[in-house]
Amino acid sequence: MKKTRHTRQRGIILDILHDTKTHPTAEAIYRDARRIIPNISLGTVYRNLGFLQGQGLVREIRPADGGSTRFDGEMAAHAHFHCLNCGALFDVPLPQGFEQPSCSDAEGIARISAIDLHLIGSCAGCAEPEMALTH
Amino acid sequence: MKKTRHTRQRGIILDILHDTKTHPTAEAIYRDARRIIPNISLGTVYRNLGFLQGQGLVREIRPADGGSTRFDGEMAAHAHFHCLNCGALFDVPLPQGFEQPSCSDAEGIARISAIDLHLIGSCAGCAEPEMALTH
Protein backbone atom coordinates (compact mmCIF):
# COMPACT_ATOMS: atom_id res chain seq x y z
CA MET A 1 0.00 0.00 0.00
CA LYS A 2 0.80 3.65 -0.30
CA LYS A 3 3.19 5.23 2.13
CA THR A 4 1.99 8.47 3.71
CA ARG A 5 4.28 11.39 4.33
CA HIS A 6 4.09 14.12 6.84
CA THR A 7 3.83 17.58 5.37
CA ARG A 8 3.64 20.95 7.00
CA GLN A 9 0.32 21.71 5.33
CA ARG A 10 -1.23 18.49 6.58
CA GLY A 11 -0.03 19.10 10.11
CA ILE A 12 -1.31 22.64 10.13
CA ILE A 13 -4.74 21.68 8.88
CA LEU A 14 -5.04 19.11 11.63
CA ASP A 15 -3.81 21.62 14.21
CA ILE A 16 -6.40 24.15 13.11
CA LEU A 17 -9.13 21.60 13.59
CA HIS A 18 -7.82 20.63 16.98
CA ASP A 19 -7.55 24.22 18.11
CA THR A 20 -11.08 25.26 17.42
CA LYS A 21 -14.57 24.27 18.39
CA THR A 22 -16.28 26.24 15.68
CA HIS A 23 -16.40 23.46 13.10
CA PRO A 24 -14.99 25.51 10.26
CA THR A 25 -15.74 25.07 6.59
CA ALA A 26 -12.97 24.18 4.15
CA GLU A 27 -12.85 27.84 3.16
CA ALA A 28 -12.39 28.93 6.75
CA ILE A 29 -9.65 26.37 7.33
CA TYR A 30 -8.01 27.64 4.17
CA ARG A 31 -8.11 31.22 5.44
CA ASP A 32 -6.57 30.20 8.74
CA ALA A 33 -3.94 28.06 7.12
CA ARG A 34 -2.93 30.90 4.83
CA ARG A 35 -1.87 32.97 7.80
CA ILE A 36 0.79 30.34 8.42
CA ILE A 37 1.54 29.16 4.87
CA PRO A 38 0.47 32.08 2.71
CA ASN A 39 0.56 30.16 -0.53
CA ILE A 40 -1.16 27.00 0.55
CA SER A 41 -3.88 26.17 -1.93
CA LEU A 42 -7.51 25.42 -1.37
CA GLY A 43 -7.07 22.20 -3.30
CA THR A 44 -4.51 21.07 -0.77
CA VAL A 45 -6.91 21.84 2.02
CA TYR A 46 -9.61 19.73 0.43
CA ARG A 47 -7.22 16.93 -0.39
CA ASN A 48 -5.94 16.81 3.16
CA LEU A 49 -9.35 16.98 4.70
CA GLY A 50 -10.27 13.99 2.58
CA PHE A 51 -7.12 12.19 3.59
CA LEU A 52 -7.54 12.92 7.28
CA GLN A 53 -11.11 11.72 7.08
CA GLY A 54 -9.90 8.48 5.59
CA GLN A 55 -7.49 8.13 8.50
CA GLY A 56 -10.31 8.69 10.93
CA LEU A 57 -8.69 11.82 12.32
CA VAL A 58 -11.34 14.23 11.19
CA ARG A 59 -14.99 14.07 10.30
CA GLU A 60 -17.36 15.93 8.09
CA ILE A 61 -20.48 17.63 9.38
CA ARG A 62 -23.20 18.44 6.91
CA PRO A 63 -25.59 20.89 8.50
CA ALA A 64 -29.14 19.59 8.25
CA ASP A 65 -30.37 23.00 7.22
CA GLY A 66 -28.21 23.52 4.13
CA GLY A 67 -24.98 25.43 4.30
CA SER A 68 -21.67 24.01 3.31
CA THR A 69 -19.78 21.14 4.80
CA ARG A 70 -17.96 21.77 8.03
CA PHE A 71 -15.18 19.78 9.60
CA ASP A 72 -14.63 18.47 13.08
CA GLY A 73 -11.36 17.33 14.64
CA GLU A 74 -12.95 15.94 17.77
CA MET A 75 -13.39 12.23 17.20
CA ALA A 76 -14.89 11.22 20.53
CA ALA A 77 -18.58 10.44 20.10
CA HIS A 78 -20.79 13.48 20.40
CA ALA A 79 -23.82 15.09 18.83
CA HIS A 80 -24.18 18.53 17.25
CA PHE A 81 -26.53 21.35 17.89
CA HIS A 82 -27.41 23.86 15.17
CA CYS A 83 -28.95 27.20 15.94
CA LEU A 84 -31.33 28.11 13.15
CA ASN A 85 -31.20 31.72 14.18
CA CYS A 86 -27.52 32.56 14.32
CA GLY A 87 -26.11 29.55 12.53
CA ALA A 88 -23.98 28.45 15.46
CA LEU A 89 -22.98 24.82 15.41
CA PHE A 90 -21.61 23.31 18.56
CA ASP A 91 -20.99 20.00 20.26
CA VAL A 92 -23.36 18.47 22.73
CA PRO A 93 -23.00 15.16 24.53
CA LEU A 94 -24.78 12.17 23.07
CA PRO A 95 -27.88 11.23 25.01
CA GLN A 96 -27.65 8.12 27.14
CA GLY A 97 -27.80 4.88 25.26
CA PHE A 98 -26.20 6.34 22.14
CA GLU A 99 -22.59 6.04 23.12
CA GLN A 100 -22.32 2.65 21.44
CA PRO A 101 -23.46 2.42 17.86
CA SER A 102 -25.35 -0.79 18.44
CA CYS A 103 -28.99 0.10 18.75
CA SER A 104 -30.29 -1.61 15.63
CA ASP A 105 -33.77 -2.80 16.35
CA ALA A 106 -34.84 -1.69 12.90
CA GLU A 107 -35.34 -4.06 10.01
CA GLY A 108 -32.94 -4.08 7.09
CA ILE A 109 -29.95 -3.00 9.12
CA ALA A 110 -27.08 -5.44 9.49
CA ARG A 111 -24.53 -3.34 11.31
CA ILE A 112 -24.34 0.22 12.57
CA SER A 113 -20.88 1.70 12.51
CA ALA A 114 -21.63 5.30 13.33
CA ILE A 115 -24.33 7.56 14.61
CA ASP A 116 -24.86 11.09 13.47
CA LEU A 117 -27.21 13.07 15.64
CA HIS A 118 -28.10 16.69 15.03
CA LEU A 119 -30.33 18.74 17.24
CA ILE A 120 -31.82 21.76 15.57
CA GLY A 121 -33.31 24.72 17.37
CA SER A 122 -32.30 27.99 18.94
CA CYS A 123 -29.35 28.52 21.19
CA ALA A 124 -29.35 30.25 24.56
CA GLY A 125 -27.71 33.34 23.10
CA CYS A 126 -30.46 33.76 20.54
CA ALA A 127 -33.37 33.00 22.82
CA GLU A 128 -32.65 35.78 25.31
CA PRO A 129 -32.83 38.77 22.98
CA GLU A 130 -35.91 37.17 21.51
CA MET A 131 -37.57 37.15 24.91
CA ALA A 132 -36.59 40.74 25.51
CA LEU A 133 -38.58 41.72 22.44
CA THR A 134 -41.65 39.90 23.65
CA HIS A 135 -43.43 42.68 25.52
CA MET B 1 -48.08 38.54 2.45
CA LYS B 2 -47.59 36.75 -0.82
CA LYS B 3 -50.36 34.59 -2.17
CA THR B 4 -49.28 31.16 -3.36
CA ARG B 5 -50.72 29.54 -6.46
CA HIS B 6 -51.19 25.96 -7.26
CA THR B 7 -49.32 24.84 -10.33
CA ARG B 8 -49.06 21.51 -12.04
CA GLN B 9 -45.32 21.35 -11.60
CA ARG B 10 -45.56 22.00 -7.87
CA GLY B 11 -48.20 19.33 -7.44
CA ILE B 12 -46.25 16.79 -9.42
CA ILE B 13 -43.06 17.35 -7.47
CA LEU B 14 -44.91 16.82 -4.24
CA ASP B 15 -46.62 13.71 -5.64
CA ILE B 16 -43.29 12.25 -6.67
CA LEU B 17 -41.98 12.67 -3.17
CA HIS B 18 -45.08 11.13 -1.67
CA ASP B 19 -44.97 8.16 -4.00
CA THR B 20 -41.44 7.06 -3.28
CA LYS B 21 -39.39 5.95 -0.35
CA THR B 22 -36.06 6.28 -2.09
CA HIS B 23 -35.33 9.86 -1.02
CA PRO B 24 -34.46 11.11 -4.47
CA THR B 25 -32.05 13.90 -5.32
CA ALA B 26 -33.26 17.02 -7.11
CA GLU B 27 -31.86 15.54 -10.32
CA ALA B 28 -33.85 12.33 -9.85
CA ILE B 29 -37.03 14.25 -9.11
CA TYR B 30 -36.37 16.25 -12.23
CA ARG B 31 -36.02 13.09 -14.32
CA ASP B 32 -39.27 11.69 -12.95
CA ALA B 33 -41.12 14.94 -13.38
CA ARG B 34 -40.00 15.17 -16.99
CA ARG B 35 -41.87 12.02 -17.81
CA ILE B 36 -45.03 13.91 -16.96
CA ILE B 37 -44.11 17.44 -17.97
CA PRO B 38 -41.35 16.95 -20.53
CA ASN B 39 -40.21 20.54 -20.52
CA ILE B 40 -40.20 21.22 -16.81
CA SER B 41 -36.92 22.80 -15.85
CA LEU B 42 -34.46 21.86 -13.19
CA GLY B 43 -34.63 25.38 -11.83
CA THR B 44 -38.34 24.92 -11.22
CA VAL B 45 -37.67 21.71 -9.37
CA TYR B 46 -35.18 23.44 -7.09
CA ARG B 47 -37.42 26.43 -6.58
CA ASN B 48 -40.35 24.24 -5.65
CA LEU B 49 -38.34 22.03 -3.37
CA GLY B 50 -37.24 25.16 -1.58
CA PHE B 51 -40.79 26.41 -1.41
CA LEU B 52 -42.20 23.11 -0.18
CA GLN B 53 -39.53 22.99 2.46
CA GLY B 54 -40.56 26.43 3.62
CA GLN B 55 -44.13 25.17 3.88
CA GLY B 56 -42.97 22.24 5.96
CA LEU B 57 -44.21 19.74 3.37
CA VAL B 58 -40.83 18.37 2.46
CA ARG B 59 -37.47 18.07 4.08
CA GLU B 60 -33.88 17.89 3.00
CA ILE B 61 -31.61 15.00 3.87
CA ARG B 62 -27.90 15.56 3.63
CA PRO B 63 -26.13 12.21 3.69
CA ALA B 64 -23.49 12.21 6.40
CA ASP B 65 -21.04 10.55 4.06
CA GLY B 66 -21.04 13.14 1.29
CA GLY B 67 -23.24 12.73 -1.74
CA SER B 68 -25.77 15.26 -2.80
CA THR B 69 -28.83 16.46 -1.03
CA ARG B 70 -31.84 14.21 -1.08
CA PHE B 71 -35.45 15.03 -0.37
CA ASP B 72 -38.07 13.43 1.78
CA GLY B 73 -41.83 13.89 1.60
CA GLU B 74 -42.55 11.96 4.78
CA MET B 75 -42.86 14.51 7.53
CA ALA B 76 -43.67 12.22 10.45
CA ALA B 77 -40.67 11.97 12.77
CA HIS B 78 -38.25 9.26 11.75
CA ALA B 79 -34.53 8.59 11.45
CA HIS B 80 -32.49 7.59 8.41
CA PHE B 81 -30.18 4.71 7.80
CA HIS B 82 -27.36 4.96 5.24
CA CYS B 83 -25.63 1.91 3.89
CA LEU B 84 -22.00 2.76 3.28
CA ASN B 85 -21.68 -0.17 0.93
CA CYS B 86 -24.51 0.25 -1.54
CA GLY B 87 -25.52 3.81 -0.77
CA ALA B 88 -29.06 2.89 0.18
CA LEU B 89 -30.82 5.44 2.33
CA PHE B 90 -33.99 4.39 4.07
CA ASP B 91 -36.26 5.33 6.92
CA VAL B 92 -36.06 3.76 10.33
CA PRO B 93 -38.17 4.54 13.37
CA LEU B 94 -36.77 6.94 15.91
CA PRO B 95 -35.51 5.19 19.03
CA GLN B 96 -37.62 5.55 22.12
CA GLY B 97 -37.39 8.87 23.84
CA PHE B 98 -36.69 10.74 20.63
CA GLU B 99 -40.21 11.18 19.39
CA GLN B 100 -40.49 14.54 21.07
CA PRO B 101 -37.80 17.06 20.33
CA SER B 102 -37.48 18.11 23.92
CA CYS B 103 -34.43 16.35 25.31
CA SER B 104 -32.24 19.36 25.96
CA ASP B 105 -30.10 18.57 28.93
CA ALA B 106 -27.14 20.20 27.19
CA GLU B 107 -25.92 23.66 28.01
CA GLY B 108 -26.35 26.48 25.55
CA ILE B 109 -29.54 25.14 24.05
CA ALA B 110 -32.71 27.12 24.52
CA ARG B 111 -35.14 25.15 22.39
CA ILE B 112 -34.97 22.10 20.18
CA SER B 113 -37.32 22.18 17.25
CA ALA B 114 -36.14 19.17 15.31
CA ILE B 115 -33.99 16.11 15.56
CA ASP B 116 -32.00 14.72 12.73
CA LEU B 117 -30.68 11.24 13.39
CA HIS B 118 -28.65 9.26 10.90
CA LEU B 119 -27.47 5.73 11.44
CA ILE B 120 -24.57 4.72 9.26
CA GLY B 121 -23.50 1.16 8.58
CA SER B 122 -24.28 -1.71 6.28
CA CYS B 123 -27.71 -2.89 5.31
CA ALA B 124 -29.00 -6.45 5.42
CA GLY B 125 -28.72 -6.81 1.67
CA CYS B 126 -25.04 -5.92 1.72
CA ALA B 127 -24.09 -7.97 4.75
CA GLU B 128 -25.22 -11.31 3.33
CA PRO B 129 -23.10 -11.46 0.16
CA GLU B 130 -20.24 -10.27 2.32
CA MET B 131 -20.66 -13.25 4.61
CA ALA B 132 -20.89 -15.63 1.67
CA LEU B 133 -17.43 -14.53 0.62
CA THR B 134 -16.02 -15.21 4.05
CA HIS B 135 -14.88 -18.82 3.65
Add this chain to the structure above:
DNA sequence: GTAATTGCAAAAGATTTGCCCCATT
Protein backbone atom coordinates in the same frame (compact mmCIF):
# COMPACT_ATOMS: atom_id res chain seq x y z
C1' DG C 1 16.36 8.77 -6.13
C1' DT C 2 11.48 7.83 -5.82
C1' DA C 3 7.00 8.72 -5.20
C1' DA C 4 3.81 11.25 -2.30
C1' DT C 5 2.23 15.84 -2.10
C1' DT C 6 1.73 20.52 -3.43
C1' DG C 7 0.13 24.82 -6.20
C1' DC C 8 -2.27 26.33 -9.78
C1' DA C 9 -5.76 26.44 -12.87
C1' DA C 10 -9.22 24.25 -15.23
C1' DA C 11 -13.18 21.20 -14.76
C1' DA C 12 -17.06 19.29 -12.77
C1' DG C 13 -21.12 19.40 -9.98
C1' DA C 14 -24.81 21.37 -7.56
C1' DT C 15 -27.72 25.12 -6.72
C1' DT C 16 -29.30 29.87 -7.45
C1' DT C 17 -30.82 33.75 -10.02
C1' DG C 18 -32.26 37.29 -13.73
C1' DC C 19 -35.35 37.99 -17.14
C1' DC C 20 -39.15 37.67 -19.91
C1' DC C 21 -43.25 35.06 -20.93
C1' DC C 22 -47.21 32.28 -19.48
C1' DA C 23 -50.91 30.65 -16.44
C1' DT C 24 -53.62 30.81 -12.21
C1' DT C 25 -56.70 33.29 -9.68
Add this chain to the structure above:
DNA sequence: AATGGGGCAAATCTTTTGCAATTAC
Protein backbone atom coordinates in the same frame (compact mmCIF):
# COMPACT_ATOMS: atom_id res chain seq x y z
C1' DA D 1 -55.84 42.17 -15.40
C1' DA D 2 -52.66 41.36 -12.03
C1' DT D 3 -48.90 38.85 -10.50
C1' DG D 4 -47.01 34.42 -8.91
C1' DG D 5 -44.64 30.94 -11.09
C1' DG D 6 -42.23 28.69 -15.08
C1' DG D 7 -38.49 28.02 -18.70
C1' DC D 8 -34.07 28.92 -20.10
C1' DA D 9 -29.54 30.16 -19.63
C1' DA D 10 -26.04 32.45 -17.27
C1' DA D 11 -23.92 32.98 -12.88
C1' DT D 12 -22.34 31.24 -8.31
C1' DC D 13 -20.45 28.24 -5.17
C1' DT D 14 -18.33 24.20 -3.66
C1' DT D 15 -15.45 20.48 -4.48
C1' DT D 16 -12.52 17.65 -7.53
C1' DT D 17 -8.82 16.80 -10.70
C1' DG D 18 -4.75 16.91 -14.15
C1' DC D 19 -0.21 18.12 -14.33
C1' DA D 20 4.36 19.81 -13.71
C1' DA D 21 7.26 21.17 -9.90
C1' DT D 22 8.56 20.25 -5.15
C1' DT D 23 9.67 17.85 -0.99
C1' DA D 24 9.69 14.11 2.50
C1' DC D 25 11.86 9.96 3.36
